[in-house]
Amino acid sequence: MSRPIEDYALIGDTQTAALVGRDGSIDWLCLPRFDSGACFAALLGNPEHGRWKLAPSSRGPVMVKRRYRPDSLVLETEYTTAEGVVRVVDCMPPRDRTPDVIRLVEGVKGRVCMNMQLVMRFDYGSVVPWVTRETGELRAVAGPDALSLYTPVAVRGHHLTTVADFTVAEGQRIPFVLRWHPSHEPAPEPLDGVEAVADTEAWWKEWFAHCTYQGAWPEAVRTSLMTLKALTYAPTGGIVAAATTSLPERLGGMRNWDYRFCWLRDATFTLYALTLGGFREEAEAWRAWLMRSVAGDPSKLQIMYGVAGERRLTERTLPWLPGYAASKPVRTGNAAVDQFQLDVYGEVMDAIHQANRIGLSSNHRSWDVALVLLDFLESGWQQPDAGMWEVRGDLRHFTYSKVMAWVAFDRAVKAVKRYGLEGPVEHWREVRDRIHQEICESAYDPKLGAFTQAYGSGNLDASLLLLPLVGFVHPKDPRMVGTVRAIERELLDDGLLRRYHTHETDDGLPPGEGRFLACSFWLADNYVLQGRRDEAEALFERLLSLRNDVGLLAEEYDPLSKRQLGNYPQAFSHVGLINTAFNLERYHISPAIHRRENHVAEQEAPASP
Structure with a gap:
């Protein structure tokens, strides 16, 4: 067993x-x-x-x-x-x-x-x-x-x-x-x-000497930073999502994926977490891995790569393994590598922007890559995609994907204005504002009082909690306040968030999964930004209590069986822990942190909360 x-x-x-x-x-x-x-x-x-x-x-x-x-x-x-x-x-x-x-x-x-x-x-x-x-x-x-x-x-x-x-x-x-x-080589000396x-x-101990965290949760934050370091492939700087494959999202289920690869989606979150912790060398290495991996034809940008930037991550099953808790099939490789996911273009642009903002060493080649990505994205942002949850079904116009297209052009505008980089800034501003307008018209449901998972869907998705964190909407905007309330009402279960209702994905797999822990950290971040600090801290403490005896978190948690689920340990969960801890620490100084900018679009410029 x-x-x-x-x-x-x-x-x-x-x-x-x-x-x-x-x-x-x-x-x-x-x-x-x-x-x-x-x-x-x-x-x-x-x-x-x-x-x-x-x-x-x-x-x-x-x-x-x-x-x-x-x-x-x-x-x-x-x-x-x-x-x-x-x-x-x-x-x-x-x-x-x-x-x-x-x-x-x-x-x-x-x-x-x-x-x-x-x-x-x-x-x-x-x-x-x-x-x-x-x-x-x-x-x-x-x-x-x-x-x-x-x-x-x-x-x-x-x-x-x-x-x-x-x-x-x-x-x-x-x-x-x-x-x-x-x-074929001689055995090493004992x-x-x-x-x-x-x-x-x-x-x-020498590595930890660089840690700068001095807050209220030192053990949790330091263990999470150590976990990120342990998941780093030192020769290249790539960071794998987890050390395992095929640990199930539901015991006995089929949602068993290989996470021993590097996701572009994790780039900005991880850059920010490492830098907050004082580990600039690791952040530099991660940014360098990112730039090497994404170089090439922008239309063929992948959502993930191997630890050295490999692109062929062919998925296969291992029939001789019965699976963890009889959860089959056991898979290696990941077929999601071939999906079109629009949000990764914004993730790369945001990573370049954050690297500039936090003062990582200049890399002019990264701006050359950015220009090529933006050229493709100008028309590519209108396409439907598989979404950040890598749905293996019909492509849709997922809201978060469109928001990250907005992020790409928003960060390009800022790069020209703040860092003196060259580019058609007025044109990018027009594209950015057009995307923003379309999202607000097509992804906001006035009857629901909330943004929805995809254009016209009426369904909710925890990824919507990232909208204020990337600066798309002010955290106290009534539309975002309504979105948080709707997500609490529909997706909050036993104090933890579902990503979405799995029957809504139409991906051909049986429904059911644990609570995706990163989503609950995002909810805590929204509480902080909306001034609900007591609720944020209570949720954060609840999440800390789910760690095992040595401080590790998997991808998900099942409140019924009270067991961790999914691949382990999960970098995304630990990145969420680090970022939320810093958000709570800085609340009284400036709540506008994480990936958020202090404005939505330049012409709107709401005041900081």
């Missing part, structure tokens, strides 16, 4: 990541990159699909307590048994040449009997490697992949797995080091496990 998603903690080396369960089992690890085949895939299947369990062998009750060492992605899991207390320290050192997993068993009290089970599989559990023993090394090889295990503990083979039984006494430290390398843990902790 699948463990709850929130039972897992994250470790990583800023090129890939592993999920470690409370039971001491690493059930998910892709090597050597986030989007590589998994060598531990038990998360989406069974132990025989690959895992690495290291835990007490006691048959009696075991009390589990875990934490990250302060300001680091070094995980400590402490087990209290009738025999004594043992601690397992897990980490992945920031990469030199190869990815490594370090597991250090420390005796804390008494003598505790331990068991290790290592099930090495490649290609998502489909390939059983050939295992050999060398001096001080156990090596597994199949195709392009090789794993080497180094430990002083005697191990043995058992039914295509590697097992060990040993005892750890108070004061003892027993290392286990697992190293991946291309099978690491000193104790030293590697210390070096990893020191690396993270």
Whole structure:
């Protein structure tokens, strides 16, 4: 039976990541990159699909307590048994040449009997490697992949797995080091496990020294910033949406997607969150990844790319995996890459604008890219699209998509006026104002008193909460106040927001999903901007309470089963947490923050709230 998603903690080396369960089992690890085949895939299947369990062998009750060492992605899991207390320290050192997993068993009290089970599989559990023993090394090889295990503990083979039984006494430290390398290359030299843990902790502490957050929620914000860093692919600066694939939006359902890619939609939110936290280097790298990835024919702009900017993310199913909680199919790749989503043009333009606004180093090539995108968008904005939720059905004139087209031209006008960049500013202003007028005429329903999901639809969508955050409408405009009220009435369920009513998407999949956590953070942002601070803080605290014991959030939450759902940990959820925390902190200074500008259109110029 699948463990709850929130039972897992994250470790990583800023090129890939592993999920470690409370039971001491690493059930998910892709090597050597986030989007590589998994060598531990038990998360989406069974132990025989690959895992690495290291835990007490006691048959009696075991009390589990875990934490990250302060300001680091070094995980400590402490087990209290009738025999004594043992601690397992897990980490992945920031990469030199190869990815490594370090597991250090420390005796804390008494003598505790331990068991290790290592099930090495490649290609998502489909390939059983050939295992050999060398001096001080156990090596597994199949195709392009090789794993080497180094430990002083005697191990043995058992039914295509590697097992060990040993005892750890108070004061003892027993290392286990697992190293991946291309099978055609010599195995890397063994690491000193104790030293590697210390070096990893020191690396993270040095990174955290740049953090500037001093607000009321330091643990939550710092953990979220650390999660973003862990989801960064360091060689390119790309940030994956999550470390996993196919964790379902509904248990037993079919809404199971691969999130190990980089979404353009996340660009501005992430830029802003990293910069607020003091991490300009990461923001610079993310902006540089963005500019490299989108270069080319603007009509072929994708909504997502691989961690190095790859464009072919072909979706396929893995029939040999039964899926998390029997949620099938298990998918790799993502067919949504071929969708036309209008909003990403605005996201790219907004990212360029925010980079200029927050003072990132000048990049003239980014403006060349912007000019090409705007040229295409001048006619492209009138097309229907799949919307930000990547609906796999008929294309529509989604309101948020049109708003982001408005954002693209709005930011272009500002770039000329504020930063002296060249362009036909009067023409862009005319296009911007024409889009604004059409949206207000076609997407606002006077009877409902709210903006709607798409032109003439009458349905609501949580993405509408972004309208004041991107500056399209003043947060206290009666139309926006009415939209927030309508969303509260129709989409707020047990204090958390639905994205939309899933039966309205007509995407051919059964309805039903959890509550998309980023949407609830957007609602809290709207409360802040409308002066409803007490409600904003109450909602924010509720969202914080949904994190697991080490501070991580998935994509969604199900208030009925009280379980996290969707891919994990989810960058978008943690970005929302960071931005809302800063919004709450700055409320008494200036509520007009986040992505919002202090005007809707120049001729309207409402006063700041």
